[in-house]
Amino acid sequence: MSCRSDLSSWQALEQSATKLKQQQLKTLFAKDTSRFAKFSCQMPGVLFDYSKQLIDEESFSQLIALAEQADIAAWRDKMFSGEKINFTENRAVLHVALRNRSNSAIFVDDNDVMPLVNRELDKLKSFTQKVRSGEWVGHTGKPVKNVVAIGVGGSNLGPQMVTEALSNYADNTLNVHYVSNVDGVQLATVLDGLQAETTLFVVSSKTFTTSETMTNARSAVKWFLEYAPQDAIAKHFVAVSTNLEKTREFGIADDNVFTMWDWVGGRFSLWSAIGLPIALYLGFDKFVEVLEGAFEVDEHFKAASFENNIPLIMALLSVWNTSFLGHTAQAILPYDQALHMLPAYLQQGEMESNGKHVTFTGEPVPYTTVPLIWGMTGINGQHAFYQYLHQGNNIVPADFIASVKPQVVMDKHHDILLSNFFAQTEAMMSGVDELQIRADLTAKGKTSTQIDAVIAHKIHQGNRPTTSILLDTVDAKAVGRLIAMYEHKIFCQGILLQICSFDQWGVELGKGLASAIEAELTQNDVNYPHDSSTAGLISYYKNNR
Numbered sequence: 324m325s326c327r328s329d330l331s332s333w334q335a336l337e338q339s340a341t342k343l344k345q346q347q348l349k350t351l352f353a354k355d356t357s358r359f360a361k362f363s364c365q366m367p368g369v370l371f372d373y374s375k376q377l378i379d380e381e382s383f384s385q386l387i388a389l390a391e392q393a394d395i396a397a398w399r400d401k402m403f404s405g406e407k408i409n410f411t412e413n414r415a416v417l418h419v420a421l422r423n424r425s426n427s428a429i430f431v432d433d434n435d436v437m438p439l440v441n442r443e444l445d446k447l448k449s450f451t452q453k454v455r456s457g458e459w460v461g462h463t464g465k466p467v468k469n470v471v472a473i474g475v476g477g478s479n480l481g482p483q484m485v486t487e488a489l490s491n492y493a494d495n496t497l498n499v500h501y502v503s504n505v506d507g508v509q510l511a512t513v514l515d516g517l518q519a520e521t522t523l524f525v526v527s528s529k530t531f532t533t534s535e536t537m538t539n540a541r542s543a544v545k546w547f548l549e550y551a552p553q554d555a556i557a558k559h560f561v562a563v564s565t566n567l568e569k570t571r572e573f574g575i576a577d578d579n580v581f582t583m584w585d586w587v588g589g590r591f592s593l594w595s596a597i598g599l600p601i602a603l604y605l606g607f608d609k610f611v612e613v614l615e616g617a618f619e620v621d622e623h624f625k626a627a628s629f630e631n632n633i634p635l636i637m638a639l640l641s642v643w644n645t646s647f648l649g650h651t652a653q654a655i656l657p658y659d660q661a662l663h664m665l666p667a668y669l670q671q672g673e674m675e676s677n678g679k680h681v682t683f684t685g686e687p688v689p690y691t692t693v694p695l696i697w698g699m700t701g702i703n704g705q706h707a708f709y710q711y712l713h714q715g716n717n718i719v720p721a722d723f724i725a726s727v728k729p730q731v732v733m734d735k736h737h738d739i740l741l742s743n744f745f746a747q748t749e750a751m752m753s754g755v756d757e758l759q760i761r762a763d764l765t766a767k768g769k770t771s772t773q774i775d776a777v778i779a780h781k782i783h784q785g786n787r788p789t790t791s792i793l794l795d796t797v798d799a800k801a802v803g804r805l806i807a808m809y810e811h812k813i814f815c816q817g818i819l820l821q822i823c824s825f826d827q828w829g830v831e832l833g834k835g836l837a838s839a840i841e842a843e844l845t846q847n848d849v850n851y852p853h854d855s856s857t858a859g860l861i862s863y864y865k866n867n868r
């Protein structure tokens with residue numbers, strides 16, 4: 324298989340990158356008043372503006388050519404039709420089936436998966452309604468008040484990010500608490516103040532073998548049994564998993580297990596029963612709205628021309644910035660507080676998917692794959708690390724995300740929020756040069772000696788590429804749309820970079836070592852050979868704990 328960098332579009336892009344690195348975005352805007360119109364597109368509920376990315380019409384058409392030469396359309400069809408594109412695990416990649424609101428058939432190994440999906444959605448609906456209505460009662464006959472959702476990685480980040488994003492729409496019928504870290508303080512803090520008789524535990528784990536989740540779940544059972552008899556477990560513990568054998572072993576009744584399938588990747592699983600905490604907290608209808616928003620983007624992704632295909636353009640811009648312009652980080656900067664967990668969620672989505680170093684066929688990848696994803700809510704970032712974004716000598720392309728209509732109207736708060744949102748991308752694009760600063764400081768009465776002393780420190784180079792994503796508002800559909808946009812971006816990026824986005828073999832080594840060291844820390848007669856540093860750390864811990 325030829326390497327991407329052998330493609331004519333790739334080589335043309337390398338030349339364009341050399342040329343555009345000499346260009347100033349400010350000049351490109353000055354020369355072309357229709358730049359925004361050219362490099363922005365919309366879909367219902369979303370304005371996607373990438374005109375502050377360091378591209379021009381030539382490089383953009385070369386990026387589109389790269390998508391064509393990488394056969395994105397064929398790969399997209401493979402994914403939507405259930406082909407096993409997660410080839411290192413020989414699995415289909417069908418998170419899209421979980422929100423396939425058209426209900427059209429989708430086959431894996433000649434079996435239509437939609438009846439399975441709908442059966443599980445029905446189970447989720449009836450369970451959610453029973454719990455929220457108080458029909459489902461605990462072992463003392465009282466309705467559930469608190470849900471403790473235990474899970475990590477893809478079995479935690481998605482549901483927690485969505486419940487946080489939509490908490491303003493919750494009616495407080497139930498409280499939901501998330502436990503992902505195996506540091507006991509997190510579970511202890513959550514359990515503190517809870518009543519066993521009104522608490523429901525949702526243990527979410529695709530494999531049901533993840534040590535941290537199983538440890539937390541066992542400790543939750545131990546806590547629960549201090550207040551309730553063994554046979555009460557069935558009223559207070561449910562699970563979400565593909566692994567019925569393990570859930571049985573753990574002691575959860577089959578009826579209390581919500582299924583998912585191996586064709587759902589953990590980091591793409593919030594649309595499955597892994598989303599149960601979302602449905603319990605917000606109601607099943609709100610969960611369905613999240614699915615509907617994502618479905619809209621699936622339809623857009625399948626139908627829109629490449630030039631107007633938002634997820635594809637997001638992927639092309641990331642490859643452009645990383646593999647051609649050499650920027651190795653990307654910031655995710657949501658301005659709506661509700662989206663504060665989006666950077667953490669996308670760190671798993673993007674970096675666990677495309678943080679790879681070999682091609683489809685196992686050859687070393689001769690170009691940088693995905694950037695380091697990081698971020699924080701915009702306003703907080705402005706007063707923390709934006710200095711780095713504006714004047715650091717490492718350029719960090721950034722996604723700015725905000726909404727037009729706030730979740731809560733409070734005087735001028737939203738206008739002030741958006742004024743910062745607009746100002747920051749303008750500042751990053753235009754910067755401020757010596758002439759402007761000199762004129763400004765002179766106007767403020769500064770002497771040229773005073774100006775000379777600070778001028779170099781005040782110059783902003785600008786030319787910092789940004790994308791602005793404006794959502795109508797942050798509601799259930801919008802959250803579904805936004806996540807699906809990034810999911811399809813991640814998919815396209817993998818194809819463009821010729822890497823398998825749907826496995827995560829790299830996480831296994833650390834897990835294996837951890838379970839061996841756990842034995843060393845918990846059993847006296849177990850010792851494994853280690854380098855002097857690891858051995859030193861372990862013995863220091865053992866001697867001081």
Ligand SMILES: O=P(O)(O)OC[C@H]1O[C@H](O)[C@H](O)[C@@H](O)[C@@H]1O
Pocket residue numbers: 475476477478527528529530531532533536589590675827830
């Ligand atoms: O859902 P689980 O099987 O418990 O896995 C939870 C998480 O752990 C793994 O280590 C992977 O890194 C993630 O992709 C996964 O989401």
